[in-house]
Amino acid sequence: MLEITNLVKRYGQNEPVLKGLNLKVEGSSVVSIVGASGAGKSTLLRCINRLVEPTSGSIKLNGHELVNLRGSDLRHSRRRIGMVFQGFNLIDRLTVMENVLSGRLGYVSFFQALTRRFPQSDIDRAFSLMERVGIAHYADKRADQLSGGERQRVAVVRALMQEPEILLADEPTASLDPKTSQQIMSLLQSLASEMSLPVLINIHNVTQARMYTDRIVGMRHGQMIFDGEPKDFNQDALDAIYGGIESPEEDAGEPASPTEEASA
Amino acid sequence: MVDHAAKLTDRVWSRYDRKEQLTRYAVYLATLIAVVWAVRDIDIFWPWVWDAPNQIQSLGARMWPPEFSKWSAIFSAMLETVHIATLSTMLTIFIALPVSYIAAQNTTPNKITLWIGRFILVSSRSVNTIIWALLFVAIFGPGVLAGILAVMFRSVGFIGKLMGEAIEEIDRRPVEAMEATGASKMKVVLYAIVPQVMPAFFAIIILRWDINIRESTVLGLVGAGGIGVLLQGSIDMFAWQTVATILLAIVVLVILGEALTSVLRKKVI
Amino acid sequence: MTSGNTASGAQPGRVWKKPPFIANPWIRYGLVAITLAYLYWAFSTLPFDWQRIAEGLPRAGKIFGGAFPPSFERGGLLWTGFKESFQIAFLATMLGVLLSVPIAVMAARNVAPLPVYILGRTLIIVSRSFHPVIVAILFVAAVGFGPMAGILTLTLYSIGFVAKLLAEEIEEIDWGQVEAMRSVGAGYMKILVYGVFPQIMPRQIGLSMYQLDSNLRASAVVGIVGAGGIGGTLMNAFGRYDYDFAFAILLMIIAIILVSEGLSGWVRKKVW
Numbered sequence: 183m184l185e186i187t188n189l190v191k192r193y194g195q196n197e198p199v200l201k202g203l204n205l206k207v208e209g210s211s212v213v214s215i216v217g218a219s220g221a222g223k224s225t226l227l228r229c230i231n232r233l234v235e236p237t238s239g240s241i242k243l244n245g246h247e248l249v250n251l252r253g254s255d256l257r258h259s260r261r262r263i264g265m266v267f268q269g270f271n272l273i274d275r276l277t278v279m280e281n282v283l284s285g286r287l288g289y290v291s292f293f294q295a296l297t298r299r300f301p302q303s304d305i306d307r308a309f310s311l312m313e314r315v316g317i318a319h320y321a322d323k324r325a326d327q328l329s330g331g332e333r334q335r336v337a338v339v340r341a342l343m344q345e346p347e348i349l350l351a352d353e354p355t356a357s358l359d360p361k362t363s364q365q366i367m368s369l370l371q372s373l374a375s376e377m378s379l380p381v382l383i384n385i386h387n388v389t390q391a392r393m394y395t396d397r398i399v400g401m402r403h404g405q406m407i408f409d410g411e412p413k414d415f416n417q418d419a420l421d422a423i424y425g426g427i428e429s430p431e432e433d434a435g436e437p438a439s440p441t442e443e444a445s446a
Numbered sequence: 447m448v449d450h451a452a453k454l455t456d457r458v459w460s461r462y463d464r465k466e467q468l469t470r471y472a473v474y475l476a477t478l479i480a481v482v483w484a485v486r487d488i489d490i491f492w493p494w495v496w497d498a499p500n501q502i503q504s505l506g507a508r509m510w511p512p513e514f515s516k517w518s519a520i521f522s523a524m525l526e527t528v529h530i531a532t533l534s535t536m537l538t539i540f541i542a543l544p545v546s547y548i549a550a551q552n553t554t555p556n557k558i559t560l561w562i563g564r565f566i567l568v569s570s571r572s573v574n575t576i577i578w579a580l581l582f583v584a585i586f587g588p589g590v591l592a593g594i595l596a597v598m599f600r601s602v603g604f605i606g607k608l609m610g611e612a613i614e615e616i617d618r619r620p621v622e623a624m625e626a627t628g629a630s631k632m633k634v635v636l637y638a639i640v641p642q643v644m645p646a647f648f649a650i651i652i653l654r655w656d657i658n659i660r661e662s663t664v665l666g667l668v669g670a671g672g673i674g675v676l677l678q679g680s681i682d683m684f685a686w687q688t689v690a691t692i693l694l695a696i697v698v699l700v701i702l703g704e705a706l707t708s709v710l711r712k713k714v715i
Numbered sequence: 716m717t718s719g720n721t722a723s724g725a726q727p728g729r730v731w732k733k734p735p736f737i738a739n740p741w742i743r744y745g746l747v748a749i750t751l752a753y754l755y756w757a758f759s760t761l762p763f764d765w766q767r768i769a770e771g772l773p774r775a776g777k778i779f780g781g782a783f784p785p786s787f788e789r790g791g792l793l794w795t796g797f798k799e800s801f802q803i804a805f806l807a808t809m810l811g812v813l814l815s816v817p818i819a820v821m822a823a824r825n826v827a828p829l830p831v832y833i834l835g836r837t838l839i840i841v842s843r844s845f846h847p848v849i850v851a852i853l854f855v856a857a858v859g860f861g862p863m864a865g866i867l868t869l870t871l872y873s874i875g876f877v878a879k880l881l882a883e884e885i886e887e888i889d890w891g892q893v894e895a896m897r898s899v900g901a902g903y904m905k906i907l908v909y910g911v912f913p914q915i916m917p918r919q920i921g922l923s924m925y926q927l928d929s930n931l932r933a934s935a936v937v938g939i940v941g942a943g944g945i946g947g948t949l950m951n952a953f954g955r956y957d958y959d960f961a962f963a964i965l966l967m968i969i970a971i972i973l974v975s976e977g978l979s980g981w982v983r984k985k986v987w
């Protein structure tokens with residue numbers, strides 16, 4: 183269970199990006215976070231695994247406080263949190279298998295990491311996960327030779343290699359074409375139920391959020407303004423989240439496309 | 447394309463406004479004054495200058511034809527030159543990599559190490575190989591060790607600086623991903639940074655080896671081993687025809703080195 | 716990559732090994748063996764004078780002990796040395812840059828006929844093939860000790876670098892401007908002045924600044940073999956075991972190089 187209370191993040195002396203956010207994710211539900219760019223979605227996810235330092239508040243994963251962890255405690259917590267990125271963030275010059283095994287870096291010793299001598303159990307797990315998402319035949323291919331959808335699958339497997347207790351996905355489909363992004367979304371959905379893993383997905387595409395997730399959280403200006411099931415996510419909610427974007431730094435074009443798709 | 451060119455021309459034209467024009471004349475004037483000052487002030491005996499073409503010609507005549515009787519000594523001195531360049535390049539790697547690690551802004555542990563790293567790079571780079579050689583000959587006596595150390599001390603700055611820049615230019619995103627898996631700092635370096643800088647590393651090492659071959663040919667002039675010792679000896683004995691052979695050998699070596707490096711570069715990248 | 720790896724991946728045995736950096740095992744182990752053999756050969760044939768080297772550490776202590784604190788007492792000598800170095804570098808840059816323009820035109824395939832092109836390229840290759848210090852000794856032998864040899868050396872050095880890059884720049888110019896000049900009936904020289912030079916001008920200024928910087932560095936070095944400037948002063952200081960003075964010269968060289976590097980970088984940024 184992930185429990186976020188009163189989370190605040192402020193960069194320097196600017197207006198806070200997150201203004202006292204509260205969120206609870208229980209069981210193995212797939213939660214999508216929607217909102218215009220700049221609403222604080224990405225910062226929220228990065229606060230959870232502390233790639234971004236929260237200014238104040240509390241984040242508890244299965245009763246374990248994550249804020250204020252340091253050094254090896256932080257690393258031990260991070261390995262229980264898997265993360266999938268918008269740009270895949272693979273290591274291009276390494277093979278798919280090495281990328282996948284890098285998900286175990288929090289567990290193996292430096293010497294094992296250096297010589298690539300991972301425990302047999304890790305290798306078995308890697309193969310079975312890669313077979314599950316259909317990339318096992320690429321094991322010894324270099325990561326930069328794969329297509330976008332395949333690369334994101336590698337990234338998903340890498341995150342799952344951590345044996346995570348929660349999976350974070352930061353715009354996992356934003357760099358993919360529509361068909362591939364649907365495949366990735368349904369993959370995340372089915373993996374979540376197979377592994378009874380809670381999944382938090384930042385997403386622009388409201389249609390996909392409705393179709394593939396159990397719960398939608400709407401954010402605007404660092405605050406949560408909607409929390410409910412997809413069926414309750416109506417035009418009013420959509421307008422509240424995206425409508426009349428007045429913040430000058432945002433390009434108004436971006437939120438327009440999900441609005442259109444949603445109303446279509 | 448045409449539009450672009452037209453724009454460029456516009457931009458050029460806008461440079462020639464009044465203020466710019468004055469600045470240009472000021473620069474011209476300053477350059478002229480500097481030239482006049484330098485020419486008048488410099489310690490040159492002008493009759494020699496007018497005689498220089500003759501002197502150069504007569505030196506050339508004395509060198510012709512090259513004389514090959516010393517070829518075996520030249521050959522082994524050449525080998526020594528190559529050894530100095532190769533060994534020093536290899537050894538430099540072990541020093542330059544840690545230095546580049548602490549001299550790159552995104553990997554250095556803290557501000558102090560950053561400045562230490564930069565200090566090492568700057569001091570290594572601003573002292574020329576041959577001046578390093580002068581110092582090491584004074585310390586360790588004439589010989590190849592002084593040469594190897596001199597080339598190493600100069601190469602650390604070169605390789606370290608370029609590697610540091612390569613580290614600073616990496617894609618941040620894999621680093622973020624590795625941090626998110628809970629990997630320690632060293633493992634992040636190993637998986638997210640090392641693979642990214644590998645091609646740059648090989649390119650830089652090959653480039654520096656090529657430069658070091660050239661540098662090693664002159665080390666002997668201050669007594670630090672290699673073909674330069676023989677060259678200096680032949681000049682001192684006015685054996686100009688042997689000098690010509692040595693010069694030819696150096697050209698051959700440099701060309702071979704360049705050919706080898708271009709082959710290696712293609713292989714590696 | 717190798718067939719062995721693909722097979723193991725497909726089998727249920729599930730072995731995985733990192734594909735080796737070099738796929739062919741013969742080449743892989745061969746390279747290791749060659750490297751080891753080379754190292755052995757190099758170290759065993761190089762004439763190390765271990766006895767003399769063993770004296771090195773106490774000597775280093777003596778030298779650095781003598782070098783601290785660096786002595787700036789002979790300021791006059793320091794000043795004339797650096798002044799001469801600067802004059803050598805400056806005059807050589809001016810000469811080199813001026814000469815490199817015609818040579819670059821000769822060595823650019825798109826504006827020079829083939830025989831001229833070959834001549835231009837040869838000039839560039841000849842001036843590039845020797846380390847400036849070697850060129851300096853030859854000039855010292857030919858025209859005697861002093862700044863004259865230094866200027867000649869660095870002029871040649873500048874031509875090798877500036878003319879080469881400039882020729883490459885000319886080969887990449889926008890040909891449309893040349894055709895435009897041709898179409899208004901301009902002759903060869905006029906085409907060069909109106910159609911070619913404006914395009915390479917910013918690059919040429921940048922290169923000149925860069926070359927002034929590297930000539931300043933090199934001028935400290937060519938002096939070591941007698942071609943004038945601070946290098947000679949440094950060599951003398953070392954020869955007379957005046958380590959405190961030598962160290963002062965070294966510090967000055969470093970300082971001046973840093974300043975000149977910063978300055979030339981600043982000017983190049985302004986021009987580009």
